[in-house]
Structure formats: structure tokens, C-alpha cells
Amino acid sequence: MTKNSLLLGVALLALSPLPVLAADAPLLHPMFQDHGVLQRDRPIQVWGDAKPGESVTITLGDAKTSAKAGKDGRWQATLPALKAGGPFTLTAKSGSAEQSAKDVLIGDVYLCSGQSNMEMQVRRSLDAWVETGTRANQPQMRYLNVERDTATSVKQTFGKPVNWQVISPQNVGDMSAVCYFFGREMRKLEDVPVGLINTAWGGSTIESWMPVEELRKQPDYKDALSFLAKYDVNPADGVRAFVEGWQSWWKKSGQPEIWREPFGAGDGWRDAPATFRPWETWGMPDMAAYNNIVWMRASINLTAEQARQGVALHLGPADDLDVTWVNGTAVGSQYGPGDPRRYVLPPGTLKEGANTITVAILDAYGDGGLYGTAEAQAIELTGGTKLTLPTPWQFKPTPVDTSVVPQAPWGTVNGLSTIHNAMLAPIGPYGVRAALWYQGESNTGRPLQYKSLLTGLMAGWRRQFGPDLPFLIVQLPEWGYPQDKPMDSGLASLRESQRAAVAADPKAGLAVALGVGDWYDIHPANKQIVAKRLVRAARKVVLGENIAPSGPIPASVTRNGDTVSIRFTDIDGGLKALSYHRPLGFELCGEGPGTCRFVDAELKGDTVTLPVGGGPAVRVRYCWADSPICNLQDSARQPPGPFEAQVK
Template identity: 60%
Template sequence: MFVRLPLLLAISLLTGTAFAADAPLLHPMFQDHGVLQRDRPIPVWGNAKPGEVVTVTLGGATMTAKAGTDGAWRADLPAQAAGGPVILTAKTATAQQVAADLLVGDVYLCSGQSNMEMQVARSLDSWTETNRAKHPNIRYLSVDRATNTSPQRDFTHPVRWRAVTPETVGDMSAVCYFFGREMRQIVDVPVGLINSSWGGSTIESWMDTADLAKTGLYAQDLAILSAYDKDRHAGIRKYFDVWEAWWKTKGQGEPWRTAPAAGDGWRAVPSLTSFVTWGVPELNPYVGIVWYRSTFTLTEAQAKQGGTLLLGSADDYDVSWINDVPAGSLYGPGDPRRYPLPARTLKPGVNQVTIAVINGYGDGGLYGSADEQAILLADGTRVPIDGGWQYKVTPGEIGTAPHAPWGTVDGLSTIRNAMVAPMGPYAVRAALWYQGESNTAKAPEYQSLLAGLMSGWRRQFGADLPFLVVQLPEYGYPQDKPIESGWVRLRESQRMAVAADPRAAMAVTNGLGDWYDVHPANKQQVAKRLTRAARHLLLGEKITASGPVPVDAQRHGDVVRIRFTDIDGQLKALNHHRPIGFELCGAGWDSCRFVDASLSGDTVTLPIGDGPAIRVRYCWAESGMCNLYDDARLPTGQFEIPVR
């Protein structure tokens, strides 16, 4: 609660009323029912009048801090042992704020895309899980979706800590909650869970721009983003220059400059719904660009006002013009488009709206109604886009269009700025990361991207922040021959990034996926494997982190022998008398071939035969039939290593 002294303090103590203020003393991370990290200094911060002295008290510890010229202050309280409840108080000469019923224990930050975001209500046996969720010492805070082009001190939407109950657990992240429950059973301390995740998001959207710059992959996009952050229209113009130049290489004209004409291949839009539902064979299914256009009419007085283009939503993303002038672009299925227009964009008479809608998966198109699709003039008048929508399908394969770097789920640092940066230096025990599905098109780069993400988050939360990474499980129909794919290559990038980081561990999820569903429901077992990784990495238990790991592969005459470590008990070939899923390869991926294998102790032996053998791969498939486990029933993860 936040109050002004002295009168409001007396009222709050009598009634328990919470008082709001423009600049609360305590940052929203510190509020009733929260969890603070045990056994390490506790940073506490907030806002006060510039120059004010803030006295912070937690239990028997008291520290003071002085607000800077911007009103920001920070105090680092001494470490406390697990326990509680305790009260945190921040006080100045004129105000006081109290956070009550705080627990001190272990805090975990859970992040990623839809498989981390996926709720308990959608998990396996959700009815039982929901009704048994009575854990007053497990607290949960969820960060609502938001983006920004620069790092933010405060959250866009209010956040609050909640205890886990049957009434609250259904909307919680299943992996995050099940992990917290498992850890609470192992270490009897309170658990705090922070969920900041967003379905469909790329890893780039969660990274600091400094770490993106280090990869050398995003110089042009970062320059565009910097321009956009300073001057929205200038940034849009820079992006459209890139997009239009890319499109012109396709040799299909400039639809944004083309006035409607009879017989030019444009057809009437049946309805502003997914084009998959239109009954047009070439659009069911369709991945690529569908062009839309329509018109509206303005008087001279209206055109002089300027205004905002309202478009409803587009799936997956749009690139939009008015009268040949760039209006805006956004990647964010379901997000309404509101594009403030540059001066002198509108003109008296007929104006044309042209939209390239790019679809990458499933449903796609422009959605909305007459109320949603309009020009909102500066005086508040809404002029409907009522010229009748037309569409035109882009023929042939055109490749990947350039994305605007300020997008929602695919922007550069945009989610991190609004959903991670506001957490400040809040003390956490470890970060859980479950993401990668949206980065399979950049699978080889993912190793450096994941390393960059971990580096950036450690600058914020502490240099020793441990990471527990979930490797992607099976997804896709099994194949009858060796393959190469982005899904498989991304799993390998995950493995290599974690193997190179002594403060990271991986949960291998072989056996937990679904051939037909990118969101498998068995999140309980994912959490159990994460918990085992945590026991190894965080608690120092003498157990393997994730299952058998290859040490090396050596050629001995006409065979290759692969030696394994991190074996709990013995290696086992399940459901068959020998291991399956091994390949020997030459230089190219198309040189790979399946080979028989035999198992003895910690070694798998592969006969070379007549083919090349400079690399060995195991379980190198989107949904591999792989059976090499150990006595703990932990799978050997996918790998590719050279043969020596």
C-alpha cells in the first residue's frame, strides 16, 4: 500500500485501504504476497521526489538511499534466510509504502514463447492439476504482453503477486508452475515464479540491442530501429525503402503505386476474414503475400487535418501504404493496426489504401469491419474505407520478406524492453528458457543468439545467473531417410550453446513431443526434466543433468566407436535389441545414411561399410525414433560430432 503521511497513514492502518500515487515509492515488483530471493543481497528500488532520502526496512534490516534527479532510488538490503512472512517498508518524510506478506525463498524467471506461455488449463490432466493446486508458499507473478522500442523502467500493465490456488492456477504457465512445485518438494523453501513469455516470439525480441549488435547480423535493422525510436516516420521510411527494393527484385510491379483498373488481375474480397475460408483453391492453404486495396474519399478540409489509418488486424503481418506513402508495418497476428500518417499523406478526393499481407502459417489475411477500418481524422471524425476491398495473390515462390524491426513478436529487443527490463535487478535464483520454434529459419545463428541472450540477462540480473534451457521436442511426421531441417538444426544450436556455458543446463525433451501438435500437453514431464537439470546445476547434486552425452567418436579400422558420459547406471537400448537412430555422414548432409549400431558398456559401435564417415549423427530428425536411454530413463539427446 502507498500513502502520504501523516493523515493517510493513519487511515491506511485503520482500514487497510491501498492508496495509489503517480510515482509509488516501491517499484511494482515489491508488493503484497511477493517472494524475495534468499541468501543473497536484496536490491530494492522505486521512485521518490528528487533528492529525497528513502528509508527501507525489511525485517530487522534498515538501509537508506537518496533519490536522484530523476526520482529513482535503490537500496541493497543484506541477504536473508528463507522464511517469512515479512514486511517491506519504504518511507520518506512525506510518504510511506508497505509490501506485506512477503516470503523469502527461491525466485525463478520463466520466459520464452508459446510452450512456456501455455497454461495449466491446457496441460495434461488439467482438471486434477487445478483442483490439487493448493500451495500458499508458491507465489506467481505474470507480466502481460507489451513492447517498446527502448528499455522501460515500469511495466506497461499492472502486475501482482498471487498465491497458487485452484482459482488462480489455471491461467499460470504450466511449465513454470510444475517446475516450481517440483522444486518446492526438493527444497523446503517458499518459491516465487515470474512468468514473462509470449507465444510466437523470436529470441531477438527478448535480447538487448547491444547483444544483437555483437552478432553482426542486424546492422541494417538496428539502424532502422534507432531511426524509428527517434522519429517514427523517418524510421518507417527507411524500412519501406528496404522492403520496396526487395519487392522490386521479384519483378511483379509496384502495386502500391497502381491505381485500380479493369482487367488488372484484382478480384473482389469475399469477406474480411481468413482467406482460407473464401473457397478459393489457390488460397487454401497459402503461404506468401496477398495484396489488398481499397479507397476512401475526403473533402479538402478533411485532407488538410491529417489523421490515423485504422486497419483492424492482419495475419501474420502487413506492409501498408496510402497514396504511395508508407503508413506502417507490424508483425502481430490479432493486433489492431493504428498508423499515424505523415503530414500531407491525405489528399482531397479519392485516396487509395494498399496493403501487402504476408502469411507464414495457417490462417491469413486482413480482418475487421467497417468500424475498424477507417481514417481517424485529427478532429475525431471517422471516415470509413468504403471503396470496396480487392485482392491479388502473388504468384510463385518469393522468399522471406524483410520484417520491420519494431514488430511485436519478431522485433529487435521490443519485448525485452517492456517485459524484462522493468524487472530491474530483481534477485532471482535462475532463468528458465523455452523458446526456439519461431527461430527455425535462423537455426545456425541460434547458438550465438542464445549465448547473447544469456549474456544480456546476466548483466541485468547478475553475472552468475544460471539458465535452464528446454530443448525443443519432437514435432513433424517421421521420415524414412536422413534429413536436414531448421527444427533439427535449431535443437543442435541449443545443445551447443548450453554445452559451451558452465552456468547453463539443458532439459532434453525427446519422447515428450507430439508429431502433430507444436504444443504437447505433457508439461509435467518437461518440468521434471528441468528439475533434474536444476538439481545438477543449482544444488550441485551428483546426478546427471539431462541424460547420456557423447564424449567423442573415433574410427577404429572399419568401425566408429562413440563413447558416452553422464550415464545414470547403464546405457540401454529400449524396445529393441540394439540402438537405432544413428547416421554416418560425409561433408554434405545428403551424404548421411542410417547405420546399424551395437552397444557395449558406455560405447556404441557403428560399422562403416562403403560410405563416408567423417561425422556421426544421432536422432537427427524432427520426430526421431531414438531409443538410447540410461537406467534413469533419460534419453540421449540429438547430436552431431566429428569422427576422429
């Protein structure tokens, strides 16, 4: 950009009209609606939009305050702290405009977030037919669900409508099970109104929920955040920068520049079926359980006029992630197994004659492929006409280490800050008593990094909701078939990162979910026990009770001659080994991977003793597997969480 063009842009901006509030535009932010709950016993932040410079008067019961809208029309005011009660009417007035939120209660507000196990509905939980019956008549409980949405920069308000609901048998079935059961249990401890804000997205990574400021502190996101910033200003520039980086990574792995090969050239290509469905269903043995990168390509002949009129490439949903080129030019990349693609084509991308469309598809789990009808794969011309890409397409499996494949930072569930920007930031400084977090399954590919990421997420959210915000973290339950020998497990390592992050944070509590998982389903149905364990952690971290919040924890791990002793603390009553005469699930290990072995443990009081025997004893692991079989509990039926510790 030249200096003159920059000055012209500034001048045009200065001449642009200030925001004008429509006569019927809401004064209150969408968080403030009928049936809402405001946090008790602390000053209440209220905000919204008005005409620039105008005064706004806000009343809540007998409380009254005022604010003045800024040049951008935004205003914010503080009402005094109130005790639990209601219902009240919250009203904002500005000139002739007025808006009210009725049936507003004052109580405790809890923020529930994470991926699919937080999103999972009451109707899918254990005993759903009972839980959705008369016991769901909860007029003092309210629920607000934030719809799935993403943004490449922070948004002040929601892109999709939100509303508070009074919880009843008619609507509870579609609400988050963990969130609802937690709120219901908390009301048994403190008889005050409860407001539940659920903002969750199945399959999402922790990075998608973190503010950009926290991701900048991490060592691995510098380049991706620069791509995201470019994309936010100009998507074409962002795509170009990201794909250049992706291509560089691909070449460094020793692979040829497949995106430059014309249709029909190169080795290892095969014809794909004419129907677009998961490659696991193609009837080809090598594709039946394939989770990795597959290259796919098609060719279409265009006239000179058609090439000039081409404006976009349409593809059906790519499961999970695609990077796409046309004639060797990068045109797009997106994560979203259920989302069709539309990539704008830069001028000059298409040419007269044969044009090659090349798509690299990464499938990390479950089904993979390019979906939709044959007509969904097409070139769009000026005026909307679409030219279907001819079949058969060609495909070429090319396995790589999927944990290091670069992914576009503007993605949905795997983006950087994208869900935070659209589903958390718009909640603003709304009063929240505690945050519940049930997430991690999508981060098991890099589990050691999770401690730092979870620490950063908690720090970033506390800047929004207050520095003393308590966090209640669900440690992931078992999933997958048990093994008959010690194993290195990404799921176990992630549980350890969760434990370590919580242990380092005095305002965080851990709910150990082992024992409520399902070998065959990553979404276990018993969400009631998960909620009760979260409540136990809340009794310590939120209510300040003097109890063991997370079950027994190892206080010391020491070697004494030919034995290793693990002494536990935070025991309610006493330790017990269930269904066997000794504790199960203990391992002794050397320094490196593959050095662990099961050992016969003995329990006496608060201490478990392990015989060293003839093997190494540098580390102790407990419950260390995707689906470990462990049998220690205390008298409150709280299990010790899985852990790894150095022997001293």
C-alpha cells in the first residue's frame, strides 16, 4: 500500500457516518432477556447499544444506574450487588427507546463448555425417560444455549440468536446433561436460582476455545496465527500464506509436489468410485480402515469463455480436512466433515482446455472421503451456472504422521480462537460463579502440550469473567478395549496433563471420571455421576468446604530397599480395593517408553506398596491406559485419579 492510498483510506474512514441505532434496535445485549439469571452477591455488569452519545438509564427492581453510549454506540453500566431472589424486570431506556427483560432471577450462574461430552443431551443420558419427566420441573433453573458458530476475530455479540429458557420436562431433553445435572445438584446444596450457560461444540480442540493472546504465549502457533490474521483481513491472502506453508511442510517430508501434476500423470493413482461416499465403503481392502491423507483429483475441459467466467470451485463435504488446488494454484482449505466447500477462484486460475482439480483430504478418525452428489463437485460460472466435474476421479493414499499435518487456523472445531471469538467472547463480562470444562478427546494426539494449553485457557477466560473464576475440570473417562500389558497412551497422558494443570491452580478442581466411561462409546451415558463428582470439586473450590475435592491423591512416592511405597492423602474414610484382595493397575517403569510392567500391589491403611523385583523402578504409573482396570476407592466411592510420578 502506498502512502497516498493509506492517507486516502484514513480520510474516507473519517468521513464515514457513525453507527446509527435503528428505532426498534435492542438496547440490551442478547445476554439480557426474559427468564435470565444474574449472578448474586457481586456488582452486576449490564451493557448494550444505543445511539452514539446518548444517555441510557438502567433499572433492576429498586436499583438504578446510568451510562452514556460511546462513539461506536456501545454502553456499559454497573448495578449494585443483590441477594438471591426475584423475579425482577431489567429495563434500559434511552430517549424514546426502551427495552425490558422480564422474569429475571438473581442467583448463581455457571458456564459449561467443552466438546461433545459437554454437548451431549439429557435425552441421551442414563435413565433419560425419568430425567425428562416430572423431576425436570425446575422453575428456578434457567438455561441458555450458545449455537455453534466461528469467527476469525473477536465478536461483541452472537451471530445466531440466543435465549434463556425456564427448565421443564418439555425442553430439558435437548439440554447439556452434565450442565443440567450439575446445576440441579448445586441447588440441593444452596437453595437459590441457578442459571446455566452452555457453549460447547463436539470434536472441538482446546485451541479453538482459547483467546489469541494466550495462544501467542505458546511456542507452536506463531506462523498459524499470522495466517489467521491475514485471513481475517483478506481470506485469499490467508489461504495463500497457509498453503505455501503446507506445501513447504509436505516437501520437507520428502514427498513430490502432487498438486502440480496434471490429471493422468504420476504414479500410484487409481480410479475412485463414481459415487461420493466414505472410502471405507469402497470395497478396497487397503481403504477399509484407512485414517490418513488421500489425494483426489479430477479434470474438466473448458472453453476460453468458460475459463474467463469461472468464479468458484464447489466441493461436497470433505471428511475431515481438505487442502485444494486448481491447476497448481491454492484455492482453499477447510476443516468440517459435514460442510460443503465453496472456494473463490482467483482470476487466471482456470484455462482453456484441460483443468486439474487436486484435493488432499486428511481423515484422522472414523470415515473419510469426499461426499455429496456428483453434481456437488462443480465449477461455478458468472451468473450461477455450474459445470459438474467429470467422473471418475482418481485417488492416491499417501500416509504421513497425522499429528504434524498443518491445519488451517480458521477451521471450525480445530481452528485457533475461532470458537472462542464467536461463542465465548460475546458473553462478555457476564457474572459467572464458576466454569465447567469437559474437553480433551480431540487433543490426545499431543497430550503433553495440554497442561500449558489448559493453563492458558483458564488465564484467558479469567480476563473476561474475573481473576477469581473457579474452574471445574472433568478428567477424561476410559474409552476403548482394555489391554493385557502396559501401554503408552495419549489418553492417559492427557489425563495426567489435566491433573497437573489443576494441581498447579488453587482456584481449579478436578472431577475424576474413571469408572463411568464406556469401552465401546466415547460418549458414556452416566452423566449424573460426572455431575456429582463436579459438585464435590465445587464444594471445595467454589463453596470453600474442607473436603477432599477429587478423591485420594498420591502425597509421596518413595523407595525403601526392595519396595516402592505410595502414600495417599485426601482420603474420605479409608482406602479399599474392590472386587479383589489387592489393588490393580499399578506399574513400575524405567526412564524410557516401553519399560513399564504390572506389579502386585499391597494396600495397608493409606499406603500402597509395590515390590521392585528385578526390574527398574524409576517411575510409578497408576491407571495408565485408554481403558485401565483399577479398583481403589475411598469410603465416599471416590477413586484416585490416574497419575505418573517419579520414585524418590
